[in-house]
Amino acid sequence: MSHAPERGGPARERRPVDVLIAEDSKIQARMLIRRLEEAGHTVRWGENGKLALDLLRERRPDIIVSDIEMPEMTGYEFCKTVKTDATFRTIPFILLSTLSDPIDIIRGLDAGADNYVTKPYEPSYLLGRIDALLATPLEADDQAAATTLEVTLAGQKFRVKAGRQQVLNLLVSTFENAVAKNQELVVANQELSVARDGLQKSNDELSTANAEISRINAHMVRDLKAAAKVQRSLLPADDIAIQGTSIAWRYVPCQSLAGDFLNVFPLDDEHAGLFVVDVSGHGVPSSLMAVTVGRFLTPKVSDQSLLVRQGADGRVAIARPAEVATQLNRLFQADEFSGLYFTLLYGVLHLPSGRFDYCSGGHPALVRLPAGGADVEFHATESFPIAFVPDVEYEQKTLQLAPGDRLFLYSDGVPEAMDRDRNPYGDEAMAACIAARRDGPIDAEVTGLLEAVEQWCQPNGPLDDVSILGLEWRP
DSSP states (O other), X not given: OOOOOOOSOOOOOOOOOEEEEEOSOHHHHHHHHXXXXXXXOEEEEESSHHHHHHHHHHSOOSEEEEESSOSSSOHHHHHHHHHTSTTTTTSOEEEEESOOOHHHHHHHHHHTOSEEEESSOOHHHHHHHHHHHHHSOOOHHHHHTOEEEEEEETTEEEEEEEOHHHHHHHHHHHHHHHHHHHHHHHHHHHHHHHHHXXXXXXXXXXXXXXXXXXXXXXXXXXXXXXXXXXXXXXXXXXXXXXTTXXXXXXXXXXXXXXXXXXXXXXXXXXEEEEEEEEESSOSHHHHHHHHHHHHHSOSSOSSSOSSEEEOTTSSEEEOOHHHHHHHHHHHOOGGGGTTOOEEEEEEEEETTTTEEEEEEESOOOEEEEOTTSOOOEEEOOOOOOBTTSSSXXXXXXXXXXXXXXXXXXXXXXTTTOBOTTOOBOHHHHHHHHHHHTTTSOHHHHHHHHHHHHHHHTTTTOOSSOEEEEEEEEOO
16 A cells, blocks of 8 residues: 655635446545545546446436456546547546556547546645636537547557547646646655765765765665564464464565555454454555554454453453454554554454454455355445544444354455566456365465465566565454
């Protein structure tokens, strides 16, 4: 997960409009809906282009905002369908994507898009683009008079049919992105020039500075190695054993320090707790927040532990997972931690009965592999990440396990792992990998899933932390 700097001008009064969005990521869709509704707009949401098209036909919106990479119907296909329909072609259409290759922009123009916003983006920037498009409405005559242009780019020829206003709108959005990147480059060059001039003043100063940098760097390397050892010491033991269960886990940071964190432990003689945490961003700030969260998720009775407390009768009282998530959200708010937030899946297993109570804070779905050959189950929960929105009461859910059932908790580094063509590994591949190894030990199943993800990401390897925690219940 990442946190982008703010773009765009100050907030101002906006005319409320009807916005239709197409976005397959539930978390990103909920965040976008929240920002648009705060701006006074009415929002409808389809999880892919096909569902959004159904909503479009129910009621004409004022503007459409669509992701590009979606199942069933991509953003390009959705846009082309809208723009080739005389009833809807004048509706402004904004494409959202992490892609920024010029060929992708040409594809957007070919599909009829009016604007192109590159992820990650700040809500104020997107709202500004919406305002700009609504201020220059598309005319049906312009669309009807669209001419076919032949464009050669990177050795490929494209025949694009587009109206003048649509070409201008997309050109402006592309130019804005280019200007922003150019401004970043200018600032970087200015800083480099100042640093170079300062270094050229004295060779002695340069030597001294290099020596100091080497000393500080060596100290930082030692500190980072020590911090990584501390972080790993908080993970479960390799030979972790909890009565009535088989447990396996794998934890692979993409850097020396990780924003992921996982653990499994006995809470008392009859209960075990397990969780996976994924902090936004990477590096030292994210890893420090992960360790800080871990301090509150300890099974030892203390003033800091949110999981267990000493009851009035002297017995240990176990907190409900929903209560744990709600308390964490009150303790950690993004403004107090430089914009960081985290997702969480925490559950409590009653060892004698197999009752599993759990709660999710914006985390990927819990996976259950039933014993006896049934299909892999994904149990998703729609919820905000922890520390993203204040005053949230989180929902608790329950699964009744049968003997031999397996549970898998994981970070988004598994389904969102990208291959060389930027295709995500996805839930279907993950389910197939888990099901294929159901007859073997759970350790082999978890190891096989990690190896499949790493193979998918060749040649560069995973670009995000990968955490996998598996548990089999056999009373």
